[in-house]
Amino acid sequence: MTRKLIALDLDGTTLNADSKLNDPTIQTMQRLQAAGHIVSIITGRSYQGSQAIYDDLQLQSPMINFNGSLGHLPHQNWSSEYQFTLNKAIVLALVKYREQLGINEIIAENKNSTMTAGQDLIAGKFFPQIANSPRLTPETLTRNPNSLVLLVQLDKRSAIINWINDHFGDSVDVGVWGGPNAILEVTSKGVHKAKGMAYLADYFHISRNNIIAFGDEHNDLEMLQYAGLGVAMANGTAAIKAAADDITPYDNDQNGVARYLNQYFDLAE
Incomplete structure (x- = not known):
């Protein structure tokens, strides 16, 4: 065959x-x-x-x-x-406005590293590797990540998507996870x-x-x-x-x- x-x-x-x-x-x-x-x-x-x-x-x-x-x-x-990576400036903008936008936790990942900002109770269920991960800050984020996951407040989800698209829509795509949990995935455009x-x-x-x-x-x-x-x-x-x-x-x-x-x-x- x-x-x-x-x-x-x-x-x-x-x-x-x-x-x-x-x-x-x-x-x-x-x-x-x-x-x-x-x-x-x-x-x-x-x-x-x-x-x-x-x-x-x-x-x-x-x-x-x-x-x-x-x-x-x-x-x-x-x-x-x-x-493919995301410009770290996008990540840091989301870290800066995280609470204001209604994002509980931001998880930035590369092949062998994971960094987080904020906290969400369900994050560990989907991302067990975050348990001992370093904090995501302007000082610690030294390279562009492959992937960005946002655990958001459900009633703010649409507004967060709109904010990302308004500011960075020419360089990223935003995907919505299925199921009951409000999780967004930000990837390099296309x-x-x-x-x-x-x-x-x-x-x-x-x-x-x-x-x-x-x-x-x-x-x-x-x-x-x-x-x-x-x-x-x-x-x-x-x-x-x-x-x-x-x-x-x-x-x-x-x-x-x-x-x-x-x-x-x-x-x-």
Whole structure:
């Protein structure tokens, strides 16, 4: 069979409801990799927040973090590593007006570092790496970050988005996390998961029609649209399902990705 690029979102897709890998998922990915396919994680998570999953899957492929802002080969120097960053002046403006705007916490991340300003009770649930992270101040922020996450007051969310777009809309995009929590993601303009996925496909000389991508949320949209076969999870949002070429019969708690791939590649379970 022609070599495929299999692009995996993590949360709500490859991971179960407890944000863990089920054994059948690990086994399927290892078999596909052994068969010569490229299995790659393409996630909004940081490298720190996804490295253990990469290792558990025993992948050897490059990984895309921060929704396309960082492409690298874990544990190795990769001459084709790339990154997109945000101008630190934007970050510092948000730090300066944080309380006034209604932003509870700001999390700025690079490949190997995390810095925070402010505090939010739910932050640790999504970003365990912030527990002992240094404070984000004009003195400590010495480089442009790959990613910026804002935990905001829900009733101020629209106003914060408008403020960012008014001041910096020509250089950044603002994404809204799904679910009940008011979380915004600020990325370099025009950067999304599809950009990272296309970069990998080009690197491995794999055509678009040989890309299979899986996702469940808004930040997977461009990736599913770009892939030759964009597959939404059974637990995915209505918008993602509408945009996808196919939908898994099973959700992320039922090994939906692994079952779909086992059937697609005719692997005996």
